[in-house]
Amino acid sequence: MTKKQKNVFYRILLSVVLIIGIGVLTTFVSVNIYVEIVLYLIPYLVIGYDILRKAIKGILKRQVFDENFLMAVATVGAMCLGEFREGVAVMVFYQIGELFQSVAVGKSRRNIAALMDIRPDYANVMVNGELEKVDPDDVEVGSEIIVNPGEKVPIDGIIIEGNTTFNTSALTGESVPRDAKTGDEVISGFINMSGVIKVQTTKEFEESTVSKILDLVENSSMKKSRSENFITKFARYYTPAVCYSALALAIIPPIVLMIMGQNASWGDWIIRALTFLVISCPCALVISIPLSFFGGIGCASTNGILVKGSNYLEALASTKYMVFDKTGTLTKGVFEVTQIDATQDFDEKQLLYYASHAEMASSHPISLSLQKAYGQKLERENVHDIEEIAGHGISAIVDGHQVYVGNEKLMQKMNIEISQKYQTGTLVYVAVDQKYAGCIMISDVVKPTSKVAIQSLKSQGIKETIMLTGDTKQAANKVAQEIGVDYVYSELLPADKVAKVEEVLACKGEKEKVAFVGDGINDAPVLSRVDIGIAMGALGSDAAIEAADIVLMDDDPSKISLAMKISLKTLRIVKENIVFALAIKFICLILGAIGIANMWLAIFADVGVMVIAVINATRALKIR
Template identity: 75%
Template sequence: EVDPDDVEIGSEIIVNPGEKVPIDGIIVEGDTTLNTSALTGESVPRNAHCGDEIYSGSINMTARITVKTTKEFGESTVSKILDLVENSSMKKSKTENFITKFAKYYTPVVCYSALALAVIPPIVLTIMGQPAHFGDWIFRALTFLVISCPCALVISIPLSFFGGIGCASKNGILVKGSNYLETLSDVKYFVFDKTGTLTKGVFEVTDVVPAEGFDKDHLLEYAAYAESASTHPISVSLKKAYNQKIDNTLVDHIQEIAGHGVEADYKGHHILAGNAKLMKLKGIDYSAYTKAGTLVYVAVDDKYAGCIVISDIIKDHAKEAISGLKSLGAKETVMLTGDSASTADLVANTIGIDTVHSELLPADKVEEVEKLLAKKSEKEKLAFVGDGINDAPVLSRADIGIAMGGLGSDAAIEAADVVLMDDDPLKISLAMKISSKTLKIVKQNIVFALAVKFICLVLGALGIANMWLAIFADVGVMILAVMNATRALTIHN
């Protein structure tokens, strides 16, 4: 093992099953299956053979391979993605804290006003030949200072945001700062990754279509036994759907046909299980199926037996999450994915996504988000929701980046502003509600504190307000504002 920076172009590296590909290169020995979902968003594992180019960040799943590097580590795909993250972060504007702005002007104004109240009226009265009453005006100035103390704002406003952030974390939503909580309420455009965000990223048999003369149970049985020796995710899905213990003594002569499928003998029958290319290769007259997903065609004794559809499962609350966001005022929902157009369109139509862009690379996703950022108004915000390494640059570039914390990659979680700890997209609308209600509480405290203080400042300057009213305007208003701020802790869906 060596530092990736020390590996030169043309070096041969060994990648064992379960390891990530560290540097871009070409396979010079071995055939395997690669999981590229974290890199490209493509949900179906990709077969890779000798001579194929593979990218860093892919996971080697089934066999040991030897890779000849074609790029230095600094130029590899993962390094470019990290560079995109850094550059995207520099473009993001940060909202200045209201208290900092307010205090910058408020504090010197009230201090100079109190000084003026203590000095100017007595001098004017003295010039006019009337008693100055220095003591009275100094008392008024001191009362003015007590009233003007901004404790109610300084304490209650951050406390309101802390309450909102605490409420969010109690509901499994990690918000990394009060400015992000504030921005959430202004989001009008939601952009989603597909695999692992709107779908579970787990393959399951979603449909079994037997041909005439066969039934679903027997079709699954034949396919499961034919694939019994394989550890490919599709094979695992078939065996899981069969849900019976497989007796390996009943199957023999298993042979994998690279890029096509497998053939095997089971209980005296010759079984073929694979893609449409396998059916054509063996001269099987099959019925092409058009449903989106990975299609496994099965033939028994050279007779077409049916088709099994394997696809990524849509998350339980995905459709409800999209409708919830639209009810909260979302103008457009967009899905960006590296997956195929047919699969992406099926998911989008099922859950109600407005716009779909498929077969994208990480840089393409950033480009699509840039177009949306240019399209929206300055007050409207854009949120991106993702989970993979490939989503990290877009999470940084969006006004608000929302990552899946359960299955999400470290890069995505690090780049995001909000993290959903249980990967439930329905929590996005809850986060927006918490943001909206927290801001209402903040605005209530600002209006209440400033209104009371303004009235009491006028009364204090005129000598009508005594020290008791001054203390109420300071401590009393602060207590009431703090009590109102604690309501942010109890926001429910």
């Protein structure tokens, strides 16, 4: 517990001891009423002085109607009517409830604080041959920094020297260490576990991943959910209403009874009114609902899911249409050679040799995949007259042979007949000396969790899963069949994707939401247009992350299902607390108004309900 929480705990303990002591004393010793008042004022002021101070400040600032005012009026009124023990007990139990709430919020904040701990305190920069610790804000793009074992990577960059293993759990929620070598990209917030590495920075600190994450989490509470806004408005009107109702309960019934010639006990009706005030305090709702969303966002953060506001966490639970980009979202975005079909005059090794050497000057992903599949050092001196034929492929002289590498249109342009036909994948045809040599099939590899993600989303109530891609129809259909999406639209430009999303938005129900999951800069317009934009954060572009409402830090599609699970659980807890708190309060208010409920039942209706609601809200911190 914090120092403040310990202070409240000791005050509660002292007050309870004093109440018991005074109760024992007054049982065996007859004391004057004024002495009894003084005796009970001691524990009352010990436990309630801060509530009285806040109530007075609220009155002076003309912000009268809050829980502090209700507690002050109810307990002071009870003391004035001779209900000393009950008045002090109400204040004690109220403080117990506040302590529970404080501990619960503290637990949630520690989850967030664990994420906040990813902020690096310094960066190691080489200055005049010596290693110097500097503020990450002062490190320029292109600088070389040293990251020792046990230190956090301070700024995004590329490893230029050394190999190591990273702990990425603070960012991605994954406990499995990640190996990295020279040439690999590293993200700020990773913890270096083994070797010393030299990193060349690619961003300024304020633009690095860790800074953006901290900014997202810190500002997430600014965007309130509909439930939170409802409770804020509800409390604004509810508290004055019950105060005036309590006043009416204390005055109107006795006057009516007097007019009717019946005996009216003003003291009984004032006690009922005070009991009514204690019961009516909206603490359970005002505290537990924001706490539930705070816990849900904290739970998501610890699992590598950054939610920019509780409004997005709430909206996710209403999502019925999930639209996906393909490359980099459902697939790895890394092209690999998956099949080689050579003709009788060539073997697979020869086909790869000619294709990789002809493509050696290109940095296109397809060219890089051919070079990777070849797996040997390219003999540059054997390649001449490389020419790119726009929209078709490459022409080059390899080992004195005329080689063409490209699509079917290139073969047709060069009057080369293709002896094989394929229906799926990205196809690279190869011809040597005007003779068809074979075909190399290149495919974008589907992420291992994509199929599971689609199945999980459907089981959670998603009506339609839709895939949008700029890739060819054959390649898109192959991926769609493999992972099980309902609808696929291929060969789309960025503007076409927006148009397709508009069609989905036009067809959805009034309370249904549409989410889009993407990673590229061309996905930013779609992410901004839908109800909920979800971006892949590890490899995703800055524009996509900026435009998105939810960011997945490890690019794992299955985390979408986890985010929905967290959202649904959080909303369920919020609804449980609303129904439970309002039901108990309204029942007890009626009982209090007709004189059945006493001050002890009022204490349960206020503090007891608040404690139960807060404990229930803390369940949002963990997902099972």
